[in-house]
Amino acid sequence: MAVPVSRYPTFSHGVHPPESKDDTRGLPIRQFPFAPSLVIPLAQHIGKPSVPVVREGQEVARGQLLAEADGFVSVPQHSPASGVVRRIGLVPSIAGKMVTGIYIEPFPGSSQEVAEGERCDLDTATPDEIIAAIQSAGVVGLGGAAFPTHVKLRAPEGKHIDTLILNGIECEPYLTTDHRVMLEQTADVHVGIRYLLKATGAERAIIGIEANKLDAAEALEAAIPEDLPVTVGVVQVKYPQGAEKMLITALLGSEVPSGGLPADVGAVVVNVATAAEIGRLLPHGRGIQERVVTLTGPAVRRKGNYRIPIGTPLRFALEHVEASEDVSRVFLGGPMMGQALSSLDIPITKGTSGFVAFTERETGRQPPEYPCIRCAYCVDACPIHLNPSQLGLLAKIGDYERMADELHLMDCFECGSCSYVCPSHIPLVQRFRLAKSVVRERRAAE
Numbered sequence: 001m002a003v004p005v006s007r008y009p010t011f012s013h014g015v016h017p018p019e020s021k022d023d024t025r026g027l028p029i030r031q032f033p034f035a036p037s038l039v040i041p042l043a044q045h046i047g048k049p050s051v052p053v054v055r056e057g058q059e060v061a062r063g064q065l066l067a068e069a070d071g072f073v074s075v076p077q078h079s080p081a082s083g084v085v086r087r088i089g090l091v092p093s094i095a096g097k098m099v100t101g102i103y104i105e106p107f108p109g110s111s112q113e114v115a116e117g118e119r120c121d122l123d124t125a126t127p128d129e130i131i132a133a134i135q136s137a138g139v140v141g142l143g144g145a146a147f148p149t150h151v152k153l154r155a156p157e158g159k160h161i162d163t164l165i166l167n168g169i170e171c172e173p174y175l176t177t178d179h180r181v182m183l184e185q186t187a188d189v190h191v192g193i194r195y196l197l198k199a200t201g202a203e204r205a206i207i208g209i210e211a212n213k214l215d216a217a218e219a220l221e222a223a224i225p226e227d228l229p230v231t232v233g234v235v236q237v238k239y240p241q242g243a244e245k246m247l248i249t250a251l252l253g254s255e256v257p258s259g260g261l262p263a264d265v266g267a268v269v270v271n272v273a274t275a276a277e278i279g280r281l282l283p284h285g286r287g288i289q290e291r292v293v294t295l296t297g298p299a300v301r302r303k304g305n306y307r308i309p310i311g312t313p314l315r316f317a318l319e320h321v322e323a324s325e326d327v328s329r330v331f332l333g334g335p336m337m338g339q340a341l342s343s344l345d346i347p348i349t350k351g352t353s354g355f356v357a358f359t360e361r362e363t364g365r366q367p368p369e370y371p372c373i374r375c376a377y378c379v380d381a382c383p384i385h386l387n388p389s390q391l392g393l394l395a396k397i398g399d400y401e402r403m404a405d406e407l408h409l410m411d412c413f414e415c416g417s418c419s420y421v422c423p424s425h426i427p428l429v430q431r432f433r434l435a436k437s438v439v440r441e442r443r444a445a446e
């Protein structure tokens with residue numbers, strides 16, 4: 001008998017923005033063509049940028065190492081195409097800054113076969129060897145965080161990980177990347193889980209999926225190999241359940257303490273598309289050279305889920321999907337936690353899960369901001385039980401230290417739930433973002 005949706009577990013608070021996923025959730029993943037020039041930033045991840053090992057003018061094969069990791073919290077970059085290194089120079093980044101990157105010009109007539117490297121044999125590799133292989137493949141969190149995956153697999157001193165959680169929540173409106181990967185790459189997901197279980201020493205794995213993706217839950221459940229200790233945990237549809245701490249609460253009923261890590265409750269969380277990529281790459285010793293991206297929004301004509309070479313310029317991608325000429329706003333990663341872009345010249349990187357493009361008709365004029373009416377809607381929405389109303393009042397007068405010292409500003413993970421429900425249209429999350437960066441800078445200066 002089907003379980004009523006409200007009976008599935010979840011976390012407390014949170015919001016229900018329109019899902020807006022119908023346009024792409026049923027569209028199979030399609031291969032994207034190569035742009036005439038691909039741009040690979042050396043810093044596509046949290047941590048130290050990688051260091052080039054190629055020179056300008058050099059010919060490279062698809063999948064060949066372009067830049068090596070610089071220390072443990074860093075990952076290498078691999079060539080997304082067979083071609084020639086045209087330039088090593090500055091590249092526009094999502095943050096607005098220019099960063100160093102490698103420009104590759106793909107060979108037009110090449111078969112674009114992917115180079116293979118040293119295979120990681122699941123049966124004989126030790127946990128340390130698997131962790132090293134995941135770093136060598138350049139794997140970062142594909143859900144958007146772009147944190148090097150191998151780093152989070154090592155439990156901090158004195159902690160034991162018993163549960164591996166695969167994050168298949170994808171609660172951000174519009175995005176359907178993980179949904180399609182779960183449906184189309186079930187075998188890769190389970191191979192990835194095998195590597196991850198061995199690397200972490202976890203005794204079991206749970207794949208967390210929201211109740212709006214029951215087809216994916218069924219497909220993954222049906223494909224679980226008999227010897228694999230994996231279960232599928234369906235949870236209610238609610239934003240921001242894809243945040244690690246919310247997902248752990250929904251699935252395990254445990255709360256990660258303020259400032260703590262999932263390992264504090266014996267868990268590690270890995271995005272499901274990241275697991276699929278590990279399952280796809282490690283048996284062949286390959287590195288990441290493409291990823292699945294949802295290209296959608298009212299301004300896009302050929303909406304879809306595409307496997308796109310890393311380094312593809314966003315401008316080329318939008319042209320290929322026939323975005324209308326009056327695109328006025330593009331969000332990287334969705335409208336709730338994503339970032340509005342100031343330039344279309346940035347490339348698609350490993351952390352890019354989707355782009356949502358709007359025209360002037362949808363974005364229009366922003367409603368004016370009114371004073372706080374103390375309705376407490378924001379307090380009921382905040383998933384980590386902060387008081388956004390009070391934080392907002394302090395942000396307005398610039399009392400950032402009190403926000404941090406007394407109201408736990410630094411715990412805010414900028415989910416935007418408070419802004420979403422505010423009837424006075426107060427840009428709470430934007431103010432908290434600014435306040436956090438000021439506090440961080442001041443603390444670093446001290």
Ligand code: SF4
Pocket residue numbers: 381382383384385386388411412413414415416417418419428429432
């Ligand atoms: S943006 Fe921060 S304060 Fe607002 S709901 Fe999310 S976590 Fe809470």
Ligand code: SF4
Pocket residue numbers: 371372373374375376377378379388389392421422423424425426
């Ligand atoms: S939702 Fe907006 S108006 Fe209501 S208490 Fe929060 S900040 Fe004030």
